[in-house]
Amino acid sequence: MTDRVILTIGTKKGVFVADAAKPRRSFALRGPFGPGVPVYSTLIDTRGTPRLYASSCNPFFGMKVLRSTDLGKSFTETKSAPAFPKEDGRALANIWSLETGGGKKDLWCGVEPASLFKSHDGGDSWDLVPGISNHEHARKWQPGNGGLCMHTIILDGNRVHLGISTGGHYLSEDGGETFRASNQGVGAGFAPDPYPEFGQCVHKIARHDDAPGRLYMQNHGGWADWTGPGGPRPDIGVLRSDDYGRTWRSIAKGLPSDFGFPIVVHPQDADTVYVMPLEGATRTCPGGAPAVWRSENGGESWSRLARGLPKKQSYFTVLRDAMDIDRLKVPALYFGTTTGQLWIGREGGEQWDCLFDSLPPIHNVKVAVV
């Protein structure tokens, strides 16, 4: 079978799947699956026969995990979704992240209220991961505007990095048995203490296999002008770590805003990283002119990529999981907007085209070549 580029698009009204041949000239759209129900997370599992997953977060009837074994021609519910033990007292409110684990059928799942679950059978059964879900900090985390969500799960050998809004970055170095807050240098703008031990509003974290120890973070920025207790805290929004997330430093200088949600690393170059700056106060494109910003030197400097994007009067938001990049030799970026457009940035973001312009509000975009 010829390689296909597969996109999963989680929206406010279900999940869509788009696919194209490798030149990516045009994409065919299928769906919605789980129609009418918000989807905050999708996963394209390329281990063995590809499987697509989507979290179907029904505010009326509860959470489901959808699975497709035919590249998104159909989806069915897995046998169960993550659920807290009855005696725990918490109830699942949303599913925010799905990632592959170490074992062939292992999956990890981050949820709201911020907790972690693990499946060993491709999503048919789930176990709470107590090391973080019952962490001594867990009942002290506060929900951000999107809810108290565990949105980032990064596995790196025996290390597990988690992003929690608002909890911060948590690191395990024993395969997920135990976790500790690891936020030195990660600022918070909404508390008098600009650098608390935990409680930061981390938006997204990314890494690359070729740069061991390095992590990039889009944190909740937009606090350069704060004049209250603790003083201004400029440039806390875009950060980098070179020691597996133990300490972090700002790489926001040169960006039009340090506020944003997604952060994405180039598949072949660990020094190339992409963000989508937004105005902190409105969460919309600065000046109504959307642009992705790219650094090709690990965050030392940034350049604007906007060819083909609207030049004015565009006030959409790109959410934390709504930008991804494929792994082809000359990769394309993809982002979805809260106004329902799906954009492709060809040649690493040099040229932008709108693939679909009237989808429901987009929460999540993932891409894989299968």
Add this chain to the structure above:
Amino acid sequence: MGAAPVIAIHIPGPLRAYCAGASQLSMSAHSVRAALEELQRTQPALYRNVCDETGAVRRHLNVFVNSDNVRDLDGVDTTLTPGDVVTFLPAVSGG
């Protein structure tokens, strides 16, 4: 307490896939709580759509006994009488 009254559970369309397509289930239950417990025992997939893992009725679902919302009665402790119809309906909300 005597024999539990026979009541009906009306199943809204989106939930029928979780009970083999049935639009109505019949059971014996003294109260809404007892009816939910019976659902948990006999229709666990359906039950998970109605109640969360703490056992509470999901926040955006309304439970009616005949035409009355149990919120205006005794909640899940509302007693049932023979022939009552219990209905689960999504609250009108969202966009």
